[in-house]
Amino acid sequence: MQPLRMVRSRTVVLPLTNVDTDQIIPARFLTTTTKEGLGRELFSDWRYRSDGTPDPQFALNRPEAQGAQVLVAGRNFGCGSSREHAPWALLDYGIRAVISTEIADIFRGNALKNGLLPVTVDESTAAWLLANPGACVSIDLEAARLELPNGTGVVFPIEAFARHCLLNGIDELGYLRGKLPDIERYESTRASRES
């Protein structure tokens, strides 16, 4: 995985709460056996009209949203299904960070494993961002700090190990495989305890 230190971008705003992973990528697109190409179907049922043409009213389709890498959404983003296809679709589309007051557990974990930054902020920061689509923000992963256009910085919580892995391009599976001696020891201790 490529190291990730900074995301600087204009925002695109989805002013909705409880955006579930079925909206991010509807189930009918999960018959794929790879990770690629899902960006085309990101928010499919909101992004396209029934005749398949883009809905110009939808936030991602507006001209000013083109190229935005930071998605701002209402509380509880990514709830519902565990499908990792949701962060895959966001990344494939070009989104690198999601900002909300609350991000659902499984989505957060999946996002971190793929280099999509889940950024949770306080209500007033979120309210400002929701009211100012297209704002230029920068997210400094090393400092775990989101900087707003007026220069104000907001520190956001991020799990220390996931941050370390993202900053250094470390693969978590490599780390976990390094624990194989501990895993083997655990298995043999438990086998003797339970027999």
Next chain:
Amino acid sequence: MSASTLFEKIWRAHEVVPESAATPAVLYIDLHLIHEVTSPQAFSLLRSLGLKVRRPDRTLATMDHSTPTQSDQVFGRVPIKIDAAARQVRQLEENAAQFGVELFGMRDARRGIVHVISPELGASQPGMTIVCGDSHTSTHGAFGNLAFGIGSTEVGHVLATQCLLQRKPKTFAVNVEGELSAGVTAKDLILAIIGRIGVSGGTGHVLEYRGSTVRALSMEQRMTVCNMSIEAGARAGMIAPDETTFEYLKGLPRAPQGEAWEASLARWRELKSDPGAAFDACVGIDASGVEPMITYGTNPGMAVPIGATIPECGTDAVAAKALGYMGFRGGDAMLGKPVDTVFIGSCTNGRLEDLRAAAGVLKGRKVAPGVHLLIVPGSQQVKRQAEAAGLAQVFKSAGADWRESGCSMCLGMNGDTVGAGRYSLSTSNRNFEGRQGVGARTLLASPLTAAASAVRGRITDPRELL
């Protein structure tokens, strides 16, 4: 040692390496369940790294999400209609064969929804850690274990190491006291709980359902409750094992047998939260006040007692969007609204007791003209049991469409979908926009409410037909 919760006992017993400020815990996984939709990318990861499945003996695969429910497709008399689904099924067959993973494939008598078959085999046991690339893995917590959904990357981690990197979640006690009234089911109870704590009220927490009401629930009812823990945002849901649990497990094919059974029982009896154990959060629910529940919006927290009216949304634009999608208005009564499709099934309500409850309402009655009642058993075993018990005959006589097992219309991946703008009263777990098909409008309720509403062709309080 100080008083511990059930969750803490299970967590500690599975710590290969405890967490530190810098690193998450390495958590051992006892049982890894796999299905065709979230595993292909994980097997690709293993292949690309030249790794094996470390513990095939702790891994169990089946196909349920994208599989057809029509007998001719299931049994190969005609090809699976959706090419991509057929490819996914083939891919899992190849992966299971190549990596030596046990697979309950398309024509296996033990196939079914992953969260239905593992309990019915006795593979889901107290004290275990269980994961699956599916958020409804919380179902298995009904047996007093720690069971949670994971993404495909983590599926790969478990395949390769039998472990996961995890931060310890917080604990949340859901204390339920009082007796459920006639016509009120476990589904109504969990919808009431989610309505109370909200769809993100459980975020970062493991719920433990406790109290006299929970103790009185059967295993199948407990599974319905734990299943929807994720709809409250929770990492997992669990219920301490008791005689009901042990009675259910005894003699099942994958449950411990003989001396091993006795040894397991002794261990399992210790699996409960100690008196005075502290939880990070708690809520009290009075079960005697719970009515049959139904959802009116586009998340499972938007639920009301069936006799109630839809809340006004005022200036809440998100609620207004939900009502607009549903074609409802604040102040409307739920009772009497027409339904087009009724779906009885899913990992929430596709077990034998659910089908028995539905059959109790449907017996001697007919599905209303113009209504499609789709009944999909949770597993092939449930299907055989329902046929042996005469339930399938009741369904067919009523005019229902009786199928082979699978997730089916819960998420509509396999082509079992509801048309745009149509109303579906569903016993499944999610009423998200488009969940059951593009533009489909889903109302979640119990199997009793579903059956009663299928008979009348409109939303009906099941107590009128009991």
